Amino acid sequence: GAVVSQHPSWVICKSGTSVKIECRSLDFQATTMFWYRQFPKQSLMLMATSNEGSKATYEQGVEKDKFLINHASLTLSTLTVTSAHPEDSSFYICSATFQGYNEQFFGPGTRLTVL
Amino acid sequence: SQQGEEDPQALSIQEGENATMNCSYKTSINNLQWYRQNSGRGLVHLILIRSNEREKHSGRLRVTLDTSKKSSSLLITASRAADTASYFCATASLPSSARQLTFGSGTQLTVLP
Numbered sequence: 001g002a003v004v005s006q007h008p009s010w011v012i013c014k015s016g017t018s019v020k021i022e023c024r025s026l027d028f029q030a031t032t033m034f035w036y037r038q039f040p041k042q043s044l045m046l047m048a049t050s051n052e053g054s055k056a057t058y059e060q061g062v063e064k065d066k067f068l069i070n071h072a073s074l075t076l077s078t079l080t081v082t083s084a085h086p087e088d089s090s091f092y093i094c095s096a097t098f099q100g101y102n103e104q105f106f107g108p109g110t111r112l113t114v115l
Numbered sequence: 116s117q118q119g120e121e122d123p124q125a126l127s128i129q130e131g132e133n134a135t136m137n138c139s140y141k142t143s144i145n146n147l148q149w150y151r152q153n154s155g156r157g158l159v160h161l162i163l164i165r166s167n168e169r170e171k172h173s174g175r176l177r178v179t180l181d182t183s184k185k186s187s188s189l190l191i192t193a194s195r196a197a198d199t200a201s202y203f204c205a206t207a208s209l210p211s212s213a214r215q216l217t218f219g220s221g222t223q224l225t226v227l228p
Contacts, residue, residue, distance in 0.1 A: 044203070046216075095157075
């Protein structure tokens with residue numbers, strides 16, 4: 001149980017376009033979802049925390065107008081990278097958890113390449 | 116921001132040997148977790164140890180926690196080639212209501228057949 005999916009698994013886009021990444025909890029209701037960014041051979045950096053039905057809480061230095069996060073239901077959160085630039089190229093990973101649980105369940109990640 | 120450091124950054128061992136990875140952190144924690152990441156994939160939860168615990172076992176994994184030194188270690192016994200992956204420690208700080216995790220820098224483990 002506790003499976004999280006991400007879609008797409010990889011995406012290539014042109015500079016200036018917007019890209020939406022979906023994160024779904026398949027077999028549980030996720031009260032909280034997290035979005036991370038990971039550069040090659042580096043650790044995960046938390047971008048934002050989103051609770052269902054409320055606005056996401058962004059970490060310091062993360063532009064909320066550039067990385068739009070929507071957590072409209074207990075099983076779906078989306079991250080939209082707006083007006084993407086080459087420096088936004090990265091591996092984006094979501095995770096989800098539920099009330100009273102300490103462990104996070106991770107999606108397989110989305111590789112974004114901006115040309 | 117990254118809270119912890121892990122060492123070594125990279126570790127290469129022969130199949131059957133034990134692998135030990137260490138993690139240090141900076142603030143008081145509610146719990147510490149270890150995750151594994153295969154190249155280009157998401158993370159898989161391995162084990163959680165609470166701040167009032169000192170040692171925990173799960174199969175071939177043994178985790179220790181020393182809150183006075185703000186450090187933890189992960190021991191993988193009788194390693195297998197399939198254990199090749201990056202291993203990250205992650206801390207849940209106090210207060211833990213947000214349930215956010217702060218990840219360490221990771222150890223890249225290579226197990227040679």
